[in-house]
Structure formats: structure tokens, C-alpha cells
Amino acid sequence: MKRIGVGILVLIIAVFTSIQSNAQPGDAPAHQSAPIPLEIFLGTDGWTSQLIIDKKLAAGSKFGFFGLSYLKADYDNDEFLRESINLAFFKYDLYKGVSLLSGAVFNSQWGFRPYAGAQYAYHSRNFMGVINSGFHLTETKNFETLAIVEYRPQIKGAWSLYTHVQGIYSQNTEIGKHDRSFVYGRLGLSYKTFSFGAAYNFDCYSPHKIEDQQFGIFISTLLQ
Numbered sequence: 001m002k003r004i005g006v007g008i009l010v011l012i013i014a015v016f017t018s019i020q021s022n023a024q025p026g027d028a029p030a031h032q033s034a035p036i037p038l039e040i041f042l043g044t045d046g047w048t049s050q051l052i053i054d055k056k057l058a059a060g061s062k063f064g065f066f067g068l069s070y071l072k073a074d075y076d077n078d079e080f081l082r083e084s085i086n087l088a089f090f091k092y093d094l095y096k097g098v099s100l101l102s103g104a105v106f107n108s109q110w111g112f113r114p115y116a117g118a119q120y121a122y123h124s125r126n127f128m129g130v131i132n133s134g135f136h137l138t139e140t141k142n143f144e145t146l147a148i149v150e151y152r153p154q155i156k157g158a159w160s161l162y163t164h165v166q167g168i169y170s171q172n173t174e175i176g177k178h179d180r181s182f183v184y185g186r187l188g189l190s191y192k193t194f195s196f197g198a199a200y201n202f203d204c205y206s207p208h209k210i211e212d213q214q215f216g217i218f219i220s221t222l223l224q
Contacts, residue, residue, distance in 0.1 A: 034123075035222035041184075041199050043216030046074030046081060048201065052148075054121070054130070064091035066101065066119065066132070068146075072203075080205075081212065084108040087146075089115065089132075097121050101134055105144075107180075113138050126152050126160075135173075142179055144170040152190055162190040162197060177207040186218055193222040 034054050041048040053067040070085040089103035099119045106112050117134015128150040136142040146168045152160045164186035172179040181204045188197015199218040204211050 035193070035224050037220055037222055039218055039220035041201065041216055041218045043199070043201060043214030045076075045212075045214055046072065048072045062093040064093070064099070065089070066091055082108070087115075089117075089119075091119060101132060105136060110139065113142075115144075117144075126154070140172045140174040140179070142170045143173055144168065155189075158192045160190045162186065162188045162195040172207070175207065178204070178209055179207070180205060186220075188218070193224075195220045 037050075037052050039048075039050045041050075049071045051067075051069045053065060055065055057063045057065060066087070066089045068085070068087040070083075072081065072083040074081040084107070086106040087103070088106075089101040091099040091101055093099050097120055099121070101115070101117045101119050103115055104112060105115045113136040115134055115136055117132060119130065119132045121130045122128070129148070131145065131147045133143075133145040136144065146166075148164075148166045150162075150164045152162055154160045165184070167183040168181060169178075170180040171177070183202045185200045186195075186197060187199075188195055196219045197217070199216050201214045201216070202211070203213075
């Protein structure tokens with residue numbers, strides 16, 4: 001299974017790189033070449049970083065790629081709070097924001113698992129909402145949902161209010177109990193592609209629902 005997993009990841013990277021290298025500059029309109037949000041959170045006990053990619057593979061294509069890379073650690077290097085979550089999904093658009101997802105999930109606690117599911121996404125000038133739901137296809141067959149909502153109403157000129165809520169819930173279907181969840185909230189200001197402000201992270205682990213809560217600050221930017 002490990003060899004199959006590595007093979008799938010290599011294939012994903014190879015296909016994505018090939019398509020990107022063959023695309024001509026300026027082919028994709030702005031709405032098909034979404035910027036990549038990068039965020040750093042500094043909390044009372046630790047920090048997190050997150051990078052999200054949601055792009056078409058080529059102009060006008062129904063195929064796309066959704067990727068998320070998340071890192072967490074505390075300042076004292078507590079092993080329990082060190083975590084890496086990585087998602088790599090191919091997307092196929094069905095109809096008006098609805099897409100099928102297929103790819104892999106990697107978690108520093110339990111390793112690699114193939115994944116299949118669906119996504120609904122809505123984007124406008126000031127609002128963005130994405131929800132992914134699907135199953136881990138091996139091991140505990142977790143059912144997992146990721147939701148991201150962001151609202152940026154303009155204040156004046158290049159300034160706008162920044163609000164962001166993100167959550168994940170993963171249920172271990174083998175035992176029918178909670179496995180991993182979190183809810184993160186952000187409230188601040190945006191200036192052009194930069195955002196900053198106050199932040200709150202709530203993390204919950206294992207069937208015993210061990211909690212970790214942190215308040216802090218965040219800074220984020222949109223990479224073009």
C-alpha cells in the first residue's frame with residue numbers, strides 16, 4: 001500500500017507539473033488562476049502556518065488541483081502538539097461550483113491515505129466559501145469535512161475588513177467516534193494582498209476529545 005501511495009503522489013506531481021509547464025502565459029483568465037493564500041499564526045503557546053492552492057490545470061479545463069499544507073507546533077516542542085496535515089486532490093468540475101475530488105491525505109500522526117469526495121465552492125468579489133467532504137479509503141475509513149468561509153467587505157480604497165472561519169471534522173467510522181477537529185477564527189484588516197489581526201484557534205484530538213485553545217495574532221498574504 002505504501003508503494004501504491006507513493007506512486008499516486010508521484011503521478012499527481014508529474015501530471016500537474018507537465019500541464020503547468022505546457023500552459024502559455026496569459027492563457028488563464030484571472031478567475032481561473034486564483035492567488036495562493038499563505039498564513040502565519042502566532043499564539044499564546046505555539047504557532048501554525050497554512051498554504052492553500054486551488055487552481056485550474058489549464059484555461060477552460062474542467063480539471064483542477066486543490067492542495068492544503070498545514071503545520072503546527074508549540075514553543076516548547078511538545079511532541080503531542082507537533083502536527084502536519086497535507087491534502088493533494090485532483091478536481092473535476094461537474095456543475096456550477098460542484099466538483100469531484102480524488103487524491104491523498106497525509107497526516108504526521110498516521111501517515112498516508114487515499115481520499116475520494118466532493119467539493120462545493122463559491123467565489124465573489126468579497127466572499128469565498130469552500131466545503132470538501134469525503135472518505136479516507138484505507139485504514140479507519142474516516143469521513144472528513146473541511147469548510148472555509150471568508151468575507152472581505154471594502155472599507156475605503158485598498159482597505160477592507162477581513163473575516164475568516166475555517167473548520168475540519170474527521171470521524172473515525174471504524175469505531176464511530178471523533179478523530180480530529182478544529183475551528184479557527186480570524187478578524188482583522190486587509191490592505192491590498194496583506195491581512196492581519198486577531199486570531200483564535202480551537203483544536204480537538206482523538207476519541208477522548210483532548211482540547212487545545214489559543215489566542216493570538218495572524219498575518220497572511222496572497223501569493224500570485
